[in-house]
Amino acid sequence: MTNTATFDFSGARVLVTGGTSGIGHAVARAFVDAGAVVTVTGTGPDAAAYATDLGGCTYRQLRLDDPGSVDALVADLAAELDALDVLVNNAGATFAGGLDEWTPDGFAAALGLNLAGPMRLTAGCRPLLAASTAVGGASVIGLASMAAYRASRIVPGYGAAKAGLVALTGSLALQWAADGIRVNAVAPGIIDTPMTAPMAHLPELLDAELAHTPMGRLGTPDEVAGVVLFLASASASFLTGHTVAVDGGYLLP
8 A cells, every 4th residue: 555645846945954964864855856946054065075965956054053154045045046935944963062061151052053043044034935935835844852842961952952942933933924934843753863873882872762762663864854844835834833743652651
């Protein structure tokens, strides 16, 4: 039996931050396969800095923890595009700048990279998003985390930033609905990506996380990408302000 959903984003202009690996790359590829014109960002100087196949995508350098870098990307997009249909705020990381998130500087760096940076980019793109003629309106989709919902002994700054992103999603949805911009987020569970790869060397940590996941396995980037495309599609045209957990049941009590 076949029950796979397909989406048609022919001609849609899509920006995926952190689209060079993991979930971001899966999202970018899914949009390309659906016909969209996709720009991905990374911190490297150019696409050649990555082993990942970025074919079909335009590459832009972006450092979300640098306001000047964010503003430069917004200026370039405004000069090149008359509208932006989808913004996927995927880029982010733990231990921003290699700092301990339990220190004030490390905590601030985590908020800057994972919350303030995406907010600055999203606000800068508002005029382009408002100009979209996509059926169902333009979409902003953030990538939250299970860390937004559970306390962390290791990355308190990252968790606080992702909790902030969940709250910001609702606030932006409320504020921008009149502009025809829908704002939602996805909160992935434990997904098999380069970011979670070190857990393979910490079986006690990985086993504990899998034991907390009723489906008993890691998710795949493609399983997250499908939900992102749904949220950006006309099928979700009456859906805004929500964070969808793609977590294998991780958040169940």
